[in-house]
Amino acid sequence: RHAEPDDVSALPDGVSAPAYDPATIGTGIVHFGVGNFFRAHEAFYVDRCLALAGQHGWGIVGVGLMAGGRSERKAEQFAAQDCLYSLTEAAPDGGRAVRVIGAPRGYLLAPADPKAVPDLLADPSVRIVSMTITEGGYNIDETTGEFRLDHAAVRADLAGGAPPTTIFGYVVEALARRRAAGVGPFTVLSCDNLRHNGDVARAAFLGFARARDPDLAAWIEAHVTFPNGMVDRITPSVDDAIAGALNAASGLDDALPLVAEDFTQWVVEDRFCAGRPALEEAGVQFVTDVTGYEHVKVRMLNASHILLAFPGILLDYRQVDEALRDPDLARLVNAYLELDVIPRLDAPPGRDPQDYRRSVLRRFSNPAMADQLLRIGGDGSSKIQVFWTETVRCALSDGGDLRCIAFGIAAYLEALRGVDETGVPYTPTEPTLDAAQLELAEAEDLGAALALPAFDGWRDIQSPALTDAIVAARRAIRDIGVRAALVQYGGLPD
Ligand code: NAD
Known part of the structure; x- marks a missing residue:
């Protein structure tokens, strides 16, 4: 018989149970976007905290904002399993x-019960509102850095009259209620892969609040904190076959099993306006400025991940580890890191970019x-705007080599x-592009697609050299094939 994960007294050998009684845990955190990464990262650290004395008030209630059958099934x-699930931590060996x-400790599907979400967020026990809503979820215009008020769902939330549908509508409504009721603020904690994710969240929530009520926005600005954090743990999607294999290995009958690498890291600025769990006891590193850690992580790990993905997909690979075993792709990634990224990095003390490069490649x-x-x-x-922009801007301003970058684009x-x-x-997933934008990739003019928002981050620099190199690389991919183009464009001198 396979045990359910909520049957914590009868788990199979080798499966660790929570080191506390889940029934005794209160709600201190609300999390938007209960995806795999949140379940393997923030929930993993908070889980460690809950086992410590005096931490039982920091349980999490998850909120899903997406409507539809998949979301309902997840809820x-x-x-059905009391929100408990199994996490398999897998090492490269x-x-x-x-x-x-x-x-x-709970999960709310907002479209099914939109009134419950502001009630929950207004509860004084809630002291942190965290989120993983993807890089594109903050609705920021990359060219201006401003919150986009023209977004249809944002406009509807600002108009009021119906329950909110966006995270901005919910969180700002809850802060308005807390202010009116004399309940203090909560910390807004972004856990998405963004440069200065707290600052981005701040721009987004304040942008929404200013359009709704400038007085409220001023109160939020004065009282709510938005710490920046660097989050790191590779957490793949889980399809039915992977779920089946995870359950077969664990002996559990888990509808929501999860796998992540054994490596995990979370470096956060210690600015929590309403308190926080003792996360430092659980392995989280608190710093006053996260910038250097972010630089290294986003510009090395995330940037080389997508650099491997695009040509890897074209070469008919579907898995990261397989793609990295291809010597031509491995050479591209190494050349990008060695020539384009590492020389321009401002690494924090104690973090050697060469060690980090080796660790990233081992993890991939x-x-x-x-x-x-x-x-x-x-x-x-969205990812190109976040992961590649700084490196491209540096290369354009210092006249660096553009070959790997052009090939990646x-x-x-x-x-x-x-x-x-x-x-x-x-099917490429591009949730922020419409059909007309996707069509640009098919245009006969191979430079037409450079109008896409992915490239907004360095548009002001206007580089004909980069444009020409990208067009030439696209032409090469079509004329001589991905592999031959890869050999031509990507590689350290052997
Ligand atoms: P996932 O697809 O499992 O989950 C994404 C969640 O975000 C889903 O619950 C979805 O409903 C929700 N969501 C998407 N767009 C939203 C929006 N506009 N508003 C509100 N909710 C929205 O993905 P994941 O693996 O959990 O990754 C989520 C994010 O976590 C990434 O975009 C990244 O910023 C960060 N992250 C992921 C990893 C990883 O390895 N998976 C590592 C580091 C950071």
Whole structure:
């Protein structure tokens, strides 16, 4: 018989139970976007905290904002197993540890009960509102840095009259209620992969609040804190086959099993206006300025992840570890890191970029992840803006070599077309692009797609050299094939 993860007294051998009684845990955190990463990262750290004395008030209630059958199914699955689930931590050498995580103590599907969300957020016990809503979820115009008030759902939330549908509508409504009731603020904690994610969240929530009520915005600005944080743990998507394999290995009957690498890191600025769990006891590193850690992580790990993904997909690979075993792709990634990124990095004390490069490549090659290139390359439009912009700007201003960068961008645009070079179709995920924008990747003029928002971050620099290099790389991919173009464009001198 396979045990359910909420059957914590009868878990199979080798599966660790929460080191506390989940029934005794109160709600101190509300989290928006209960995806795999949140479940493997923040929930994992909070779970460790809950086992410590005096920490039982820091349980988490998750909120899902997306409507639809998949979201409803997930809510039912969470409810059916008391929000408990198993996390398998997999090391590159094949070692595994499985634990049941109990930190999420409830799950609300906002579209099914929109009134419950502001009630929950207004509760004085809630002291942190965290989120993983993807890089593109903050609705910021990359060219101006401003919150986009023209977004249809934002406009509807600002008009009022109906319950909110965006995170901005919910959080700002809750802060208005807390202010009116004399309940203090909560910390807004972004856990998305963004440069200065707290500052981005601040710009987004204040942008919304200013349009709703300038007095309220001033109160938020004075009282709510938005710490920046660097988050790091590779957490792949789990399809039915992976779920089945995880359950077969653990002996559990878990509807929501999860796998992540054994590596994990969270570096956060210690600015929590309403208190926080003792996360430093759980392995979280608190700093006054996270900038250096972010630089290294986003410009090395995330940037090389997507650089591997776009040509990897075109070459008919579907997994990160397989793609990295291809010597030409490995050479591209190494050349990008060695020539384009590392010389321009401002690494924090104690972090050696060469050690980090080796660790990133070791982590990417972890076969237990079976990590999907389509997941990594998905929402490329938002990711390029966050992961590549600074490096491209540096290369353009210091006259650096543009070959790897041009090839990466060319591969992204070719990969947008949804068919790899062996003719196998796939569906690129680009939630922020409309059909007309996607069509640009098919235009006869190979430079037309450079109007896409992915490239807004360095548009002001206007570089004909980069444009020409990208067009030439796209032409090469089409004329001589991805591999030959890869050999031509990407590589350290051997
Ligand atoms: P996921 O697809 O499992 O979950 C994404 C969640 O965000 C879903 O619950 C979805 O409903 C919600 N969401 C998406 N767009 C939203 C929006 N506009 N408003 C509100 N909710 C929205 O993905 P994941 O693996 O959990 O990754 C989520 C984010 O976490 C990433 O975009 C990244 O910024 C960060 N992250 C992920 C990893 C990783 O390895 N998976 C590592 C570091 C950071």
